[in-house]
Amino acid sequence: DSGVTQTPKHLITATGQRVTLRCSPRSGDLSVYWYQQSLDQGLQFLIQYYNGEERAKGNILERFSAQQFPDLHSELNLSSLELGDSALYFCASSYRGKDTEAFFGQGTRLTVV
Amino acid sequence: TQLLEQSPQFLSIQEGENLTVYCNSSSVFSSLQWYRQEPGEGPVLLVTVVTGGEVKKLKRLTFQFGDARKDSSLHITAAQPGDTGLYLCAGEMAGGGADGLTFGKGTHLIIQP
Numbered sequence: 001d002s003g004v005t006q007t008p009k010h011l012i013t014a015t016g017q018r019v020t021l022r023c024s025p026r027s028g029d030l031s032v033y034w035y036q037q038s039l040d041q042g043l044q045f046l047i048q049y050y051n052g053e054e055r056a057k058g059n060i061l062e063r064f065s066a067q068q069f070p071d072l073h074s075e076l077n078l079s080s081l082e083l084g085d086s087a088l089y090f091c092a093s094s095y096r097g098k099d100t101e102a103f104f105g106q107g108t109r110l111t112v113v
Numbered sequence: 114t115q116l117l118e119q120s121p122q123f124l125s126i127q128e129g130e131n132l133t134v135y136c137n138s139s140s141v142f143s144s145l146q147w148y149r150q151e152p153g154e155g156p157v158l159l160v161t162v163v164t165g166g167e168v169k170k171l172k173r174l175t176f177q178f179g180d181a182r183k184d185s186s187l188h189i190t191a192a193q194p195g196d197t198g199l200y201l202c203a204g205e206m207a208g209g210g211a212d213g214l215t216f217g218k219g220t221h222l223i224i225q226p
Contacts, residue, residue: 002155002157004155033214035216041218042201042216042217042218042219043156043201043203043216043219044216045214045215045216090155090156092155101158101161102146102158102214103158104148104155104156104157105155106153106154106155107153107154107155
């Protein structure tokens, strides 16, 4: 158990819909990262938050957004969903803003039908 | 273009054999990490290497960071079925860029009893 909690574990939704994925980091970790994993692209960095502030942006679509709340949990919002958004979405956390020693949650498997 | 190229993509060998998987890039990394991911789970950090030429051992696993900090290898001695999984390398770009970890696409390893 990495100490990072992601909910829900599975999500099935229709195209055009909007969903929210939730992540609770390890106790004491200030930094949260979101990654998307698909079979053809591997693990792709989406976005990083550190202590409530956006720190870095990767390959995140404009239809996607995220935030980190004062209690340090984070949410990833995906809207106007397309079939190609089906993937595993992982959250990871680390103590500082550096990625070394990042711990991953178990992921949310999103299926868009 | 994938920043981190992992090879081979797939490897299936018999229990007891030795193997090496590679992670190569044309970019310099300040640190490089190896993760192992099992189906339905998030990646689990195995090791972090930060110094060019560094070698770290974890039981039967030996990790090496290239002298120029552009490549790494993972060697497994006397592989066991429990070593089966997806092995991912991930690098943190030199220069302190806040781009998150860059992942390779991974090596799918199957150890047959």
